[in-house]
Structures are given as structure tokens and as C-alpha cells.
Amino acid sequence: MLTQEEAAALHPMPAVTESKIRRLRLLAESDNPKIRESVASSYHTPPDLFQTLAHDPEEGVRACVARNEATPCDVLRELSGDRSEMVRGWVAVNYFVPEDVMAMLAEDRSATVRSLVKWKASLADEVAVG
Numbered sequence: 001m002l003t004q005e006e007a008a009a010l011h012p013m014p015a016v017t018e019s020k021i022r023r024l025r026l027l028a029e030s031d032n033p034k035i036r037e038s039v040a041s042s043y044h045t046p047p048d049l050f051q052t053l054a055h056d057p058e059e060g061v062r063a064c065v066a067r068n069e070a071t072p073c074d075v076l077r078e079l080s081g082d083r084s085e086m087v088r089g090w091v092a093v094n095y096f097v098p099e100d101v102m103a104m105l106a107e108d109r110s111a112t113v114r115s116l117v118k119w120k121a122s123l124a125d126e127v128a129v130g
Contacts, residue, residue: 020044027039033056036053036058037061038064040053040061040062042070043070050068050070050071050072059086063086066079066082066090066094067093071094071096073098076097077100077101080101088105088108088113092105092113092117102120102121
């Protein structure tokens with residue numbers, strides 16, 4: 001069985017080209033929210049596009065921005081105040097959320113968001129102990 005590194009060496013990801021970035025920008029303007037979600041889920045989405053998609057009227061698009069580990073911290077900080085519990089929940093479990101945002105989410109009005117913060121903290125505690 002191949003390790004993850006060996007598999008990656010055998011099947012390298014193609015380079016991110018200007019045409020790929022242009023395609024992401026074009027797709028981000030689609031009327032179809034599922035297509036915008038795919039852009040929000042891409043690790044190659046430019047930072048300014050994450051900012052734009054964080055203001056999308058569709059909750060699912062904003063949730064994809066919130067859970068994407070490539071989303072800039074400033075955008076995650078902004079999404080931590082989103083009106084949607086689902087979006088705030090995805091912010092809470094994103095690995096790259098700043099500590100001050102986690103402290104704010106720990107006191108969120110939603111019990112679900114607060115429990116996600118506790119769950120994430122328990123994982124960090126397990127890693128620290130283990």
C-alpha cells in the first residue's frame with residue numbers, strides 16, 4: 001500500500017494557472033449556488049474572492065467559505081458573526097480560526113456552535129496529552 005506522500009509523488013497536482021484563477025472568478029458569478037459553493041470550496045480561490053463569497057446570499061456558499069482551510073483569517077473572523085448557525089458552526093471547526101474568534105464563538109447564542117467549540121477544544125486537548 002502506498003503512503004500519502006508516495007501517492008502524491010506518483011500523481012502530482014497540476015499547477016495553478018492564471019486560466020484556472022480566471023475560471024474560478026467566472027464560476028463565482030454563476031446564478032447556480034452549487035457552482036459558487038464549488039468555488040468557495042477550492043483551495044485555489046484567491047483571497048479577494050473568498051471575501052466576496054463570504055457575502056453571498058446563499059447560506060451554503062458562505063458555509064463552504066467558512067469550512068475551507070484556505071480561507072483568510074479576516075474572512076473567518078467576519079463569518080463568525082454570520083446570521084446562520086450553520087456558517088458559524090463551520091467557522092468553529094475550521095482549524096485556522098484565530099483564538100479570539102474561538103473565544104467569541106464559545107459564547108455564541110447557539111448551543112450547537114458552543115458545543116462545536118467545546119468539541120474542537122477537546123480534540124486539541126487529546127493531541128496535547130497524547
